Amino acid sequence: MGSADVVRDGPAKAFMLCNEAIVRGAIEADVKVVSAYPGSPTTEILDTFSDVKPNFDYKMEISSNEKVALETCAGAAMVGHRSISSMKSVGMNVASDSFFSLSYTGVKAGMVIVMADDPQAHSSQTEQDGRAFGPNAYVPMLEPSDPAEAKKMVKRAFELSEKYGVPVLMRTTTRVNHQSGIVELEKIDRKPFEKLDWSHAPARFTTVADTARRFKLQLLERTKQLEEEFNSSDLNLVKDTGSEIGIVTSGAGYNYAVDAARILGINPSILKLGTTFPLPRKLIGDFIKKVKTVIIVEELSPYLELHVTAIAKDANPSVKILGKWTGHFSEAFEYNPNIVVDAFAKALGLKAPVDYEAMMAKADELKKGLSDRPPTFCPGCPHRATLWALLQATKGTKHILSTDIGCYSMSFLQPLNYGDSMLSMGACMGVAAGMQYAAKEKVVAMVGDSTFYHAALPGLVNAIHHNDDFTLIILDNEVTAMTGQQPNPGSDYNAGGQPAKKMVLEDVIRGMGITDITIIDPYQAKAVVQPIKEALSRKGPNIIISRRACALYADRNKRRRGEAILSNKVDKEVCKKPYTCIRSFNCPAISIDDDDRKATISKELCDRCDVCAKLCPFGSIKLREGE
Amino acid sequence: MTSDEFSIYMSGVGGQGLVLLSNVIGSACASAGIRALTGEQHGLSQRSGSINIHMRIGEQIRSPLIPVAGADAILALEALEALRYVEHLKPGGVVVMNKRIQHPIIETIGHMKDKTAKYMSVEDVKARLSEVTDKIAVIDALAIAKQAGNALTENIVMLGALSTLEAFPVPEEALKKSISENVPKKAIEVNLKAFDLGKKAAFETLCNIVKCKK
Numbered sequence: 001m002g003s004a005d006v007v008r009d010g011p012a013k014a015f016m017l018c019n020e021a022i023v024r025g026a027i028e029a030d031v032k033v034v035s036a037y038p039g040s041p042t043t044e045i046l047d048t049f050s051d052v053k054p055n056f057d058y059k060m061e062i063s064s065n066e067k068v069a070l071e072t073c074a075g076a077a078m079v080g081h082r083s084i085s086s087m088k089s090v091g092m093n094v095a096s097d098s099f100f101s102l103s104y105t106g107v108k109a110g111m112v113i114v115m116a117d118d119p120q121a122h123s124s125q126t127e128q129d130g131r132a133f134g135p136n137a138y139v140p141m142l143e144p145s146d147p148a149e150a151k152k153m154v155k156r157a158f159e160l161s162e163k164y165g166v167p168v169l170m171r172t173t174t175r176v177n178h179q180s181g182i183v184e185l186e187k188i189d190r191k192p193f194e195k196l197d198w199s200h201a202p203a204r205f206t207t208v209a210d211t212a213r214r215f216k217l218q219l220l221e222r223t224k225q226l227e228e229e230f231n232s233s234d235l236n237l238v239k240d241t242g243s244e245i246g247i248v249t250s251g252a253g254y255n256y257a258v259d260a261a262r263i264l265g266i267n268p269s270i271l272k273l274g275t276t277f278p279l280p281r282k283l284i285g286d287f288i289k290k291v292k293t294v295i296i297v298e299e300l301s302p303y304l305e306l307h308v309t310a311i312a313k314d315a316n317p318s319v320k321i322l323g324k325w326t327g328h329f330s331e332a333f334e335y336n337p338n339i340v341v342d343a344f345a346k347a348l349g350l351k352a353p354v355d356y357e358a359m360m361a362k363a364d365e366l367k368k369g370l371s372d373r374p375p376t377f378c379p380g381c382p383h384r385a386t387l388w389a390l391l392q393a394t395k396g397t398k399h400i401l402s403t404d405i406g407c408y409s410m411s412f413l414q415p416l417n418y419g420d421s422m423l424s425m426g427a428c429m430g431v432a433a434g435m436q437y438a439a440k441e442k443v444v445a446m447v448g449d450s451t452f453y454h455a456a457l458p459g460l461v462n463a464i465h466h467n468d469d470f471t472l473i474i475l476d477n478e479v480t481a482m483t484g485q486q487p488n489p490g491s492d493y494n495a496g497g498q499p500a501k502k503m504v505l506e507d508v509i510r511g512m513g514i515t516d517i518t519i520i521d522p523y524q525a526k527a528v529v530q531p532i533k534e535a536l537s538r539k540g541p542n543i544i545i546s547r548r549a550c551a552l553y554a555d556r557n558k559r560r561r562g563e564a565i566l567s568n569k570v571d572k573e574v575c576k577k578p579y580t581c582i583r584s585f586n587c588p589a590i591s592i593d594d595d596d597r598k599a600t601i602s603k604e605l606c607d608r609c610d611v612c613a614k615l616c617p618f619g620s621i622k623l624r625e626g627e
Numbered sequence: 628m629t630s631d632e633f634s635i636y637m638s639g640v641g642g643q644g645l646v647l648l649s650n651v652i653g654s655a656c657a658s659a660g661i662r663a664l665t666g667e668q669h670g671l672s673q674r675s676g677s678i679n680i681h682m683r684i685g686e687q688i689r690s691p692l693i694p695v696a697g698a699d700a701i702l703a704l705e706a707l708e709a710l711r712y713v714e715h716l717k718p719g720g721v722v723v724m725n726k727r728i729q730h731p732i733i734e735t736i737g738h739m740k741d742k743t744a745k746y747m748s749v750e751d752v753k754a755r756l757s758e759v760t761d762k763i764a765v766i767d768a769l770a771i772a773k774q775a776g777n778a779l780t781e782n783i784v785m786l787g788a789l790s791t792l793e794a795f796p797v798p799e800e801a802l803k804k805s806i807s808e809n810v811p812k813k814a815i816e817v818n819l820k821a822f823d824l825g826k827k828a829a830f831e832t833l834c835n836i837v838k839c840k841k
Contacts, residue, residue, distance in 0.1 A: 004808070015653035015663065040669060122668070146664070146689075179691040180649065181664040182657050259690040337694035354696045363714035366755045370710055370747060371734030375641065375676030407674065414733050579739045582732075588675045591730040592738050594745055604769070604778055605729065 003051040010185035018176055019044035019086075021147035021183045022114060025154035026084045027056060029110070030190045033076035034060040034495075035069040037454065038483035039088035040123035041177035042116045046086060046495075047484060053496025057193040060495040062486055065425070065454040066091035070113065071098050077107035077167070078205050080196045082158055086114035089130030090424065094455065096133065099167075103137045104215035105205040106165040110158035116172045119252075119299040119334035123174075125405070125424060127332070129300035134169055134277030138219045140226050141169040141277035142235060143251040147181040153274065156235060164222050171276065173299060175252040175334060227278040235274035236283060243268045245348065246291035248284065248308055250276055253297035253335060260340035264350055268295075279307050285315035295347055296323035299335050322347045374413050379589040380551030380607025382477055383408045385522035387416060388584060388611070390444075390473070393532035399442040400435055404428040404456065406448035407482045407550075408475055415586050419446075426455025429463055432470040442536060443470035449505065450480035450488040460541075464513050469540040476505055477550040485553040509543055516542035523548055525614040551607050567606035567624045568613055570599050574620035581612040581621065632685030633796050634693045635789070636715045639704030640729050641678050644782040647809060648704075649680045651786060655797050655805035656684060666691030675732075677711055684796055702789050704768070704782060705729055706749045710756060719760050721837055723788050723829070724752070725781065726767040764788065764833035771824045777814065780821035787825025793838040 005014035006024050016024065022045055026034075036046040046062060053060055059076075063069035066087040073083035087095060092115045099113070115133065118124040134141030142157055144150035150172070157168040207215055230236065245268040249257045254272045261268055271287040273279070288294055288308065296305045305323040312319050322328045328343045329335070338356045345352045377384040387408070403409060403419040404427065412419040421431050432445035447456050452474055460472065479485040487494050494500040506517050518535040520528040528546075535544050549557075555565055567589075575598045581590050582599060589605035590612065592598070601612075603624060613621035635652075639645050649665045656663035666681035681693045695714050703709030703724040716722065726749055730738075738744045749765060756763050766788050768781040775784070783806060789795060790802055803819060810818045833839065 013657050015650070015657040017667070044669065146691075175666060175691055178667045178669055179664060180653050180667060181691075182653075182662055255689040255691060259688065259694070262687065263694070336692045337690045337697070341694065354694070356695045359695050359714050362759070366713055366758060367710060370707060371731045371737070373640065373675075373677040373707070373711075373731040374733070375674035376732055378642070378675055410674065415736050582735055582739050586732050586736070588729065588732045590732075591735045591746070597742070602729070 003048060005185065006048055006052045007055045008185060010187050012185045014183050014185055015180055016147050016183045017044055017178065017180045018147040018150050018172070020048045021151040022086070022154050023048040023052070024183065024185065025151035026112070027052075027190070028186055028188055029155045029158045030082060031084050031158070032058050032081035032193055033073060033083040034058055034085070035063045035072035035083070036086045037063050037066045037069050037091060038480055038486045039066075039091045040483060041118060041172075041174040042086040042088055042114060043483040044177075045114060046486065050486070050495040056190065059193070062488070062495045064489055066095040067098060070095040070102075073111055073113070074098065074102050074107060074167070077109045077111035078200070079198060080109045082110040084112045084114070086116070088124060089115055089117045089128050090124055090126065092130055092133055094425065099133065099139070100137045101207050102167055103139045103219060104207040104212060107161065107167055108165065108200070110161035111167040112154060112157045112161060112170060113167055114154075114170045114172065116174065116177050117300065118174050120174065125422070127300060129303065130171055131276060131301070131303050134171070138223050139167060139169050139277070140164070140275070141171050142274055143171050143276050144176060144274065145251055145254045145272070146176065146179060148183050149274075150176065151183055153235065164226060166219070166222060171251070173252050173334070223278050227280060230275040230278060230280040231282045233275060233280070236280055237270070237272040237274065238283070238287060239270040240290065241267045241269050244292040245269070246271065246287060246294045247297060248273070248287070248294055248304055249297040250274070250304065251298075253299060256335050256337050256340040257297040259337045260344050263337065263341050263353060264344055266344070266348070266350070273304065276304070281311050284308060284311050288312055288316045288319050291319065293320045293322065293347070295328070295344065296321065297329070297335070297340060301331060372414070375410060376413065376586070376588055377407065377410060378551050378607070379587055379605050380555070380609040381407070382522045382546065382548035382551065382609075383411070383475055384585065384587065385525060385548070385609065385611045386473070386475060386546040387411050387418060389520075389522060389525065389528045389532055391418065392529045393536060397442065399444050399536070400439055402428045402432040402435060402443060402445045404447040404451050406451050406475070408446060408448060425451050426459055429456050429459025429472065432472070433459070433463055433466070433468045436469045436540070444473060444536065445470055446473045446475065448481070449474060449476040449478070449490045452505070453489040453503070460509070460512065463541045467541070471536050471540050471542050471544060473544045473546060474505060476545050476547040477553070479550050479553050481550040481553065485550055485556070505545055514541060514543055517545065518543070519545045519547060521548055522546050523609055523611055525611045551609065555607065566608040567603045568601050568608055568610065568621050569603070569624040570601055571620045571622050572596065572598050574618050575599060576618050578617055580615050580617060585612050585615060587612060631796060632688060633794060634684070634698045635682040635700045635702050636693055636698040636712050637680040637682055637702045637704075638708035638712050639678055640708065641674055641676050643704045644779070645678055645680050645704065648782045648786055649682050651783070651802065651805045651809050652682055652797060654809060655801035658804060659798055659801040661796060662686050664688065664691055677708055679712055699794060700789065700792070702785055704785055706752045706765075707731075707747060710752045713756060713759060716759060719762065721792060722756055722760060722763040723785060723833060724763070724765055725769070725785060726765050727769050727781070762837050764829065764836065766825065766828050766832065768825070771828055772821055775821035775824050776817040777821070780818050783818045783821040784825035784828070787822035788829035788833060790822070791826055791829040791834055791839040793840050
């Protein structure tokens with residue numbers, strides 16, 4: 001798999017996830033400082049850097065949030081070491097405050113920020129188009145289409161960053177980050193890590209008022225030079241087939257455009273933009289001069305379409321530009337080959353070789369009655385137990401649940417459909433503060449340990465200072481579970497297994513002035529209902545900490561230690577089919593035996609948290625024999 | 628589309644080892660000089676949810692996603708998940724599916740409320756799929772994996788079965804080498820055994836209906 005290939009010396013070929021290829025590129029570029037907070041679809045960048053860290057001498061932090069991560073990289077690059085951070089685009093929202101300033105102050109050594117959008121919102125709260133960050137901050141932006149190109153581009157990004165003294169943004173999307181492909185490994189030639197002298201004039205990286213105005217003029221000049229360079233850069237690809245039809249595209253769109261053209265048997269000219277800020281306007285102008293029709297293939301907002309349209313005004317006023325504004329493509333959701341085939345067919349009056357709509361209709365008919373399988377809490381997940389107990393404790397009373405970002409967000413999905421609001425990392429507390437002013441009902445806020453440290457701390461400071469009346473439940477499962485169980489400030493280790501100071505939640509909270517803290521173990525099931533009830537009945541702000549390790553994490557540790565993962569079974573002699581285990585617990589390890597309609601537990605899936613056994617009124621759930 | 632191309636729509640339930648499976652195939656391709664790419668699913672959907680990986684082999688393919696009606700084969704580690712992505716199968720394409728069903732919890736909840744309800748079965752899935760193809764093989768991967776010595780090797784059992792297809796362009800030696808490089812050291816032997824047992828199972832089922840390697 002990837003990690004072994006990431007450390008393997010080149011020249012060689014390897015099959016790599018794009019996120020691993022990005023890491024490999026940065027290592028070949030002799031990156032010295034890495035800092036990031038996990039977030040899909042970038043998480044494997046952080047994971048890979050962490051996995052291979054023992055092989056290299058770069059410094060690395062799995063940061064408390066994206067803003068701190070970006071600032072850590074900025075500091076290192078100011079001194080003179082190459083640095084890289086990765087984040088999903090909503091993470092860039094968090095980091096953006098410093099990001100904008102950093103464009104003004106610039107950096108000394110190369111600094112690269114990988115920022116990934118998530119069209120289709122597979123694992124995100126919005127379909128935000130992060131491309132706006134490049135032009136808005138005047139930060140150069142590159143977009144790769146596949147792992148091989150991403151690796152090449154990250155190395156070029158470091159060079160550009162150093163040449164122009166500005167961080168470089170590498171913008172990706174889910175279908176680029178989570179694409180694997182064949183990558184050329186080059187020689188790894190790294191210099192030993194050493195501390196450097198601070199060699200700058202005072203206030204070199206300070207921006208406000210007069211210096212900000214000076215920096216602004218400099219960055220405009222810098223952007224002009226970058227555009228000049230990009231006009232003839234091999235980061236942009238022009239395929240001139242002499243066709244009257246031209247495709248302008250970038251990133252994931254390019255992959256679909258090439259395949260769609262092949263499927264339709266057409267051979268249009270293609271301009272694949274690798275530099276999407278500043279846009280190479282001369283290159284684009286020259287391209288559209290040679291064609292009669294331009295089709296723009298880009299996901300999310302019509303960013304390229306807007307600029308191509310503006311450039312066409314002088315370059316080729318009569319060119320037909322087809323894209324989102326003409327209804328050929330949507331601004332919603334991610335693309336795929338058939339969407340692009342259909343759009344090309346419509347634009348060019350061709351017929352798609354497959355009637356996709358008919359195929360989908362036939363498939364829908366065949367799938368009638370097939371149950372959905374949305375993501376849900378894993379067997380053994382402590383969140384399921386906490387939510388069960390919370391629902392019991394609040395039975396018959398009205399309350400509002402202001403929840404946050406993490407695995408527990410899934411409580412709003414089927415079958416629980418529980419939770420009233422969820423905006424962004426750490427938002428549960430600010431939202432709860434407003435709710436407790438406006439609503440008659442009791443307000444409950446819920447956040448995981450990692451999200452608590454990420455962005456909820458200022459919310460808690462605010463709530464304590466203003467004596468806001470809500471109860472905060474912190475789900476402490478030891479790790480950043482959602483993204484793959486990375487360590488967080490509550491862990492005693494960090495990237496690459498290096499030792500770290502473990503923060504203790506209740507100590508942090510007590511230090512902030514709250515003494516009403518209830519700590520529960522959700523696996524105790526019924527026993528924790530009353531303590532929750534009592535905590536909720538008291539005036540806030542008060543805290544419930546529900547503490548139990550993420551089941552996936554605990555299982556991994558058990559396997560590492562060679563411990564068996566036990567499972568429960570249903571004693572069919574005792575089961576009287578109350579279905580309590582299904583009705584109120586919703587564990588995917590439990591199903592109904594079609595022969596006798598009694599509950600049955602999958603040995604392969606059960607994690608033996610034993611909570612369902614504690615809930616069964618007949619005591620029919622027991623440890624599987626022989627375990 | 629050229630004849631060296633082969634696209635496999637791989638599906639299953641989060642936690643079944645689909646990513647490892649695509650890594651094994653992809654690394655085997657890299658060592659055998661065959662171009663391969665995938666579109667994978669990581670993140671939220673892994674939590675016991677439906678999961679899919681698009682595995683694409685071919686010199687000219689660029690899209691990591693297989694178009695509708697573009698998959699030469701569906702490889703399903705769970706039977707319901709074979710049906711869920713049926714639109715991606717080329718008419719007459721091959722389906723290699725695990726006999727195992729993991730009932731989605733929301734299906735179980737509906738089931739609890741309706742006493743006459745029956746879960747969708749492997750036979751139901753097969754009957755429905757047979758409307759678009761007659762090349763369906765059901766492999767009891769869990770039983771075979773246990774026979775190999777570890778229930779977690781279901782994914783490699785299924786790969787062993789798939790590898791018998793004549794049209795599957797990855798040589799067996801490359802796959803076996805890749806398995807050895809991609810699974811934990813102490814699990815290499817059991818995985819190679821799972822691969823061979825999967826192949827054997829395919830020769831008894833799949834190869835009666837589709838052209839297989841000798």
